[in-house]
Amino acid sequence: MSVEEKVKENPVEEFLRTDRLPHVWCQGCGIGTTVNCFARAVRKCGIPLEKLAIVSGICCTGRVAGYLKLDSFHVTHGRPIPFATGLKLANPELTVVVYSGDGDIAAIGGNHLINAARRNVDITVIMLNNFTYAMTGGQVTPTAPYESINTTAPYGAYEKPFNLPHLVASCGAVYVARWTAYHVVQLTKAMVEAMNKKGFSFIEVISPCPTIFLRRNRLGDAIAELKFYKEHSVIKHGADTSEVGWDETRPDEIIVGKFVDVERPDFIEAMNTHLSKRLGDKYVWWGKK
Amino acid sequence: MATAEKTKKKKFRGVVHVLPERCKGCRVCVEFCPTGAITMSDGFNSRGFHYPEFTYPEKCTGCELCGMYCPDFAIYGYREKIGEGE
Ligand SMILES: Cc1ncc(C[n+]2csc(CCOP(=O)(O)OP(=O)(O)O)c2C)c(N)n1
Ligand code: SF4
Ligand code: SF4
Ligand code: SF4
Ligand SMILES: [Mg+2]
Numbered sequence: 001m002s003v004e005e006k007v008k009e010n011p012v013e014e015f016l017r018t019d020r021l022p023h024v025w026c027q028g029c030g031i032g033t034t035v036n037c038f039a040r041a042v043r044k045c046g047i048p049l050e051k052l053a054i055v056s057g058i059c060c061t062g063r064v065a066g067y068l069k070l071d072s073f074h075v076t077h078g079r080p081i082p083f084a085t086g087l088k089l090a091n092p093e094l095t096v097v098v099y100s101g102d103g104d105i106a107a108i109g110g111n112h113l114i115n116a117a118r119r120n121v122d123i124t125v126i127m128l129n130n131f132t133y134a135m136t137g138g139q140v141t142p143t144a145p146y147e148s149i150n151t152t153a154p155y156g157a158y159e160k161p162f163n164l165p166h167l168v169a170s171c172g173a174v175y176v177a178r179w180t181a182y183h184v185v186q187l188t189k190a191m192v193e194a195m196n197k198k199g200f201s202f203i204e205v206i207s208p209c210p211t212i213f214l215r216r217n218r219l220g221d222a223i224a225e226l227k228f229y230k231e232h233s234v235i236k237h238g239a240d241t242s243e244v245g246w247d248e249t250r251p252d253e254i255i256v257g258k259f260v261d262v263e264r265p266d267f268i269e270a271m272n273t274h275l276s277k278r279l280g281d282k283y284v285w286w287g288k289k
Numbered sequence: 290m291a292t293a294e295k296t297k298k299k300k301f302r303g304v305v306h307v308l309p310e311r312c313k314g315c316r317v318c319v320e321f322c323p324t325g326a327i328t329m330s331d332g333f334n335s336r337g338f339h340y341p342e343f344t345y346p347e348k349c350t351g352c353e354l355c356g357m358y359c360p361d362f363a364i365y366g367y368r369e370k371i372g373e374g375e
Contacts, residue, residue, distance in 0.1 A: 010306070010356060010365040021311055022361060027338075028315035032360030040357075184357040222360075223320045 012039040017069045024063060028222025030181035030207030031061055031128060035068070037184050038099070038126070041191030042070075047095045052195075053087055055080040057109065059101035060135045060209075061128040078108030081116045084123045092268055092287030095124070095195055102129040102143040106162055110142070117171035117200045122266040124194040124201045127164065130209035138212040145249040149216050163245035168202045169260045175201035176241065176260035180229040181208060183256060190258065199266040206246075206254065217249060229254060301368045303349030307341055311363035314338035318355040318364050324348040327355060327364070 012035065025031050042052065054070050056062035058077035065072035075083045080098045088096045098105070105113055105127045116123065132150055133139040140150040140157050143164070147156040165176045175197040179187040187205060194201035208214060208225035219225060228250070236244075237257040244255040265273065268287055276283040305327060312334055318341050319327050326349035330342040341364055343349070349366060356365030 010308075010362055011353075011367075012356075012362050012365075016362065022313070022336075025360060027313040028317060029360050032362065033317075033358055036357050036359070036362070184354070188357075222315055222317055226317065226321070226358075 011043070012036050015039040015042060015069055017067055020067055023067055025060065026209075026211040028208060028210045029060070030130070030205075030209070030222065030226075031064065033181045033184065034126070034128060034187065034205050034207060035064055037188040038064075038068075038191055040188045041195065044188070045192045045195045047195060051093060052095050052097070053084075055084045055087065055096065055098050055100075057100045057104035058135070059104045059133075060130075061099065061101040062104065062135075064099045078104055079112070080104065081109055081112035081123070081125065085112075085116060085121050088121060088123055089268065092122075096122075097195060098123060098125045098127075100125075100127060101134070102127060102131065102164075103133040103139075103141045106164055107133075107142050114167065114171045117168040117173040117202070119267045120172055120174060120199045120264055120270070122199055122268065124191075124197070124203070126191065126194070126203050126205060128205050128207050129164075130207050130213055131161075132209060132213045134209045134212045138216055143246075145251075146247055148213070148249045151216075161245070161247060163241070164204050165202070165244050165259050166241035168200070169241045172200070172264060173202050173260060174199035174262050174264050174266075175258075177202075177258045178204040178206070178244065178256050180206040180226075180233060180254065180256060182226045182229040182233070186235075186256075193258070193261075197261075198269075199264060206256075219250075300371055301351065302371050303346070303351030303366055304369045305343040305346075305349055305355065305364065305366040307343065308363045309334045309340040310336075311361045312338055312340035313361050313363075314340065315360065316341075317358050317360065321358050322355050323352060324350055 054072040056065035057080040065074040084096045084098045138151045140153040142162045144157040169176045177190045208222045210222045233254045233256045235257045326345045327341045328344040329339045351368030
């Protein structure tokens with residue numbers, strides 16, 4: 001923020017439905033921290049508010065859509081990506097952001113995730129990874145690390161967790177980054193870049209869930225978790241995504257950074273180019289040329 | 290002497306506001322403030338949470354980190370030109 005700009009109210013305020021505060025998130029929950037980053041990113045990215053839409057699925061993270069004073073949609077569990085895809089295709093001028101949980105995006109919504117990345121649909125997915133289905137009390141998710149305790153894995157998880165940056169990168173996502181709730185400045189910057197990126201962009205945000213994941217795994221409070229991120233994160237921009245997986249409950253190294261930033265025609269562009277080539281003058285170009 | 294000169298040169302000061310009723314007492318702001326300008330109050334808000342106080346304004350740089358971290362939108366800091374509003 002420039003020093004000339006005098007801020008008398010909380011910079012996040014203008015983007016919030018303040019009549020709904022205090023919010024429902026627990027003490028120390030990282031979701032609100034990421035909302036601070038998002039509000040600043042919205043200010044910085046230069047996109048007019050009437051051209052910005054937020055889509056969340058049902059989950060703790062999905063409440064973001066309810067608290068943001070933007071055109072926000074809180075849709076069925078697992079379906080924010082297809083909803084966002086429809087929104088973008090119907091109105092290509094919109095910047096569409098999906099803001100949701102790891103279970104919502106990668107479990108029930110996993111098929112939508114890989115296909116949106118493959119098609120390079122021009123949306124941004126901000127996926128808050130708290131390693132569990134927090135809203136429903138902590139069942140095991142496809143992101144639950146080995147040995148982590150969940151209600152449906154009382155002796156610890158034994159399935160290999162998803163390496164989501166690698167998954168979406170291999171499907172063709174053009175922007176892939178991972179940060180934690182500790183990296184507020186970097187996360188804000190990544191959100192700006194992702195929203196301004198044409199094509200499918202994906203940010204994984206590792207975030208503390210003190211009530212469910214941390215408590216059940218006896219990992220302490222939000223401060224302890226943020227300190228863990230601080231001490232164990234290693235910034236590796238351009239890292240080989242096959243090597244960024246979070247497998248153990250407490251990895252020695254949390255690899256964060258901007259892993260992918262490449263160019264590839266997005267879904268609408270590919271459709272327009274292909275169909276105008278095949279149909280010639282009969283084809284009506286969709287969206288801005 | 291050196292400190293006095295330094296204070297003289299300071300053109301900006303940090304300002305912090307707390308909205309106690311929103312606070313859930315997680316202490317994240319106090320923990321991650323780089324200068325130690327805020328501390329937890331002994332007081333409670335109406336829901337029984339301790340909230341932060343701007344105890345050492347002279348230490349604050351207005352870096353804004355407390356506001357970036359606060360999960361409850363209950364605190365925020367900014368820089369103000371010295372002399373403004375005086
Ligand atoms: C179709 C459907 N299946 C299951 C549910 C129950 N449900 C609600 S939230 C949720 C999990 C949310 O977990 P995640 O997406 O990781 O978000 P978090 O709450 O951790 O932020 C589930 C399974 C539902 N609402 N709808
Ligand atoms: S259950 Fe976990 S993710 Fe949900 S609001 Fe509480 S701390 Fe946040
Ligand atoms: S603005 Fe920065 S220095 Fe001032 S109280 Fe907040 S975190 Fe501390
Ligand atoms: S970070 Fe926010 S909620 Fe937590 S103690 Fe500070 S003001 Fe209160
Ligand atoms: Mg989750």
